[in-house]
Amino acid sequence: MARAWIEWLEETRRGYLEKLLELAPEERLRDRGASFPSIQDIFLHILDNNVWWFESVPKDRQETHPEVKGALSPAEIRRVVGRIARTNRALARSLTPARLDRSFVIRGVQGNGKPFEMRANLRTIIWHMVEEELQHRGEMNALFWQMDTDAPTRAWFSSSLAE
Secondary structure, three states, X not given: OHHHHHHHHHHHXXXXXXXXXXXXXXXXXXXXXOOOOOHHHHHHHHHHHHHHXXXXXXXXXXXHOOOOOOOOOHHHHHHHHHHHHHHHHHHHHHOOHHHHHOEEEEEEEOOOOOEXXXXXXXXXXXXXXXXXXXXXXXXXXXXXXXXXXXXOOOOHHHOOOOO
């Protein structure tokens, strides 16, 4: 099931990318007072989470994590989405019960600026990524609707991956 969730997130993310890039740049970049200022910033945060949790953490490169943020062009965003898709598909193909149970040390900084360290297995990380991405997609949906734009929602049960 973890493999299917990763694939569903990756497939559905493309719809959000396309809808985001249909917006005029001033709409995409307008500060809307959300968890991250603009709808593009929220999308970049989703991408950054994927780089952090699925690239930096497993390779123990958390201190040198290349953040995905800033004024990226549509072409740059597409490149990052493509790279993340390749990483996520490779991860999904590699999943075994033993790999899902593999534990990683996570080091970071809390919202209050204090450092933290914890352990999490890959199964927990994948579930966290599902929760995190859905939370921010919901936020993006609300912003799309405020712009009188249909959000690119895609129900899990309509997916070819649903069992």
